[in-house]
Amino acid sequence: MATSRTTGGTTGGRTAAGRALAYLESRKNLAGSACGLAGLGLTLAGVAGTYWPVVVAGLYGAGALIAPPERIDTPVFPDxxxxxxxxxxxxxxxxxxxxxxxxxxxxxxxxxxxxxxxxxxxxxxxxxxxxxxxxxxxxxxxxxxxxxxxxxxxxxxxxxxxxxxxxxxxxxxxxxxxxxxxxxxxxxxxxxxxxxxxxxxxxxxxxxxxxxxxx
Known part of the structure; x- marks a missing residue:
């Protein structure tokens, strides 16, 4: 039983890691990161003030929301x-x-x-x-x-x-x-x-x- 749980946990871990890696490479994360960097720039410029974490997080979220969805390849069927x-x-x-x-x-x-x-x-x-x-x-x-x-x-x-x-x-x-x-x-x-x-x-x-x- 212990072996079965370990195997299942390992499989689940690989799945979670794969999903995390896919998100890191996604358009949403790239757009959010770009907006977050813009927030850091505002912080360095003294615009964001003491609320800079909120500004950076908000800009990241906004960028992730406006990013176009990932295109999922359609299944290929035999002609x-x-x-x-x-x-x-x-x-x-x-x-x-x-x-x-x-x-x-x-x-x-x-x-x-x-x-x-x-x-x-x-x-x-x-x-x-x-x-x-x-x-x-x-x-x-x-x-x-x-x-x-x-x-x-x-x-x-x-x-x-x-x-x-x-x-x-x-x-x-x-x-x-x-x-x-x-x-x-x-x-x-x-x-x-x-x-x-x-x-x-x-x-x-x-x-x-x-x-x-x-x-």
């Missing part, structure tokens, strides 16, 4: 291209994982088409730029690649093993096909939304050009 680069790498790992799993032919074909759609949406260049402009589409694609598809494949593998021991009920193959169908529909919606975004962009430019011609 859309970097985020999509990570998702693209995840898609590559997903392909490797799927390639090692034995799937029924129908599901394997559907999954292959689905992954091809994901790859096309993540293609570096203007397709990825359009995707990056739609945070909801990026989220849906990331979720499908990192969670939905791996869960579909893993659940199928587990259910297939248990079905072999105890046959009956709806087949794991059928469940897998239904899941992939839902994901394919979702990918189609994402693609349609992005296509609509490009169509609106084109229409906006047409309207602008026509309006410029008439003006």
């Amino acid at each position: 859309p291209a970097e985020r999509l680069g990570v998702v693209r790498e995840d898609l590559g790992r997903l392909r490797e994982y799927v390639g090692e799993v034995e799937l029924p032919p129908a599901a394997e074909g559907k999954l292959s088409e689905l992954l091809d759609v994901y790859a096309a949406l993540l293609e570096p260049g203007w397709p990825a730029e359009v995707l990056a402009g739609d945070p909801e589409a990026v989220h849906a694609l990331s979720r499908a690649i990192r969670l939905d598809v791996p869960e579909c494949v893993d659940a199928y593998n587990r259910a297939r093993w248990w079905t072999r021991l105890n046959p009956g009920g709806e087949s794991p193959e059928r469940h897998l096909e239904r899941q992939l169908s839902v994901l394919s529909e979702e990918a189609e919606r994402v693609t349609a939304d992005l296509r609509e975004t490009e169509a609106r962009r084109q229409q906006t430019h047409t309207t602008y050009l026509e309006g410029r011609r008439e003006s």
Whole structure:
């Protein structure tokens, strides 16, 4: 217990020392010190009289108050291209994982088409730029690649093993096909939304050009 208190005190001491050092270097302290020095000058000139400590302290406080606040750096977040680069790498790992799993032919074909759609949406260049402009589409694609598809494949593998021991009920193959169908529909919606975004962009430019011609 004593060791824990000592460690905590040391950590707290370092934090307090760091804060004190930061204040010494701050604009408030520099401005207050400059005003305080001016107060000392007045004292030496005989202006402050016996109240010079009050004058110096008051000028220091006034300087600290009028100093502009410290600028806090805004957090740096990865740009859309970097985020999509990570998702693209995840898609590559997903392909490797799927390639090692034995799937029924129908599901394997559907999954292959689905992954091809994901790859096309993540293609570096203007397709990825359009995707990056739609945070909801990026989220849906990331979720499908990192969670939905791996869960579909893993659940199928587990259910297939248990079905072999105890046959009956709806087949794991059928469940897998239904899941992939839902994901394919979702990918189609994402693609349609992005296509609509490009169509609106084109229409906006047409309207602008026509309006410029008439003006």
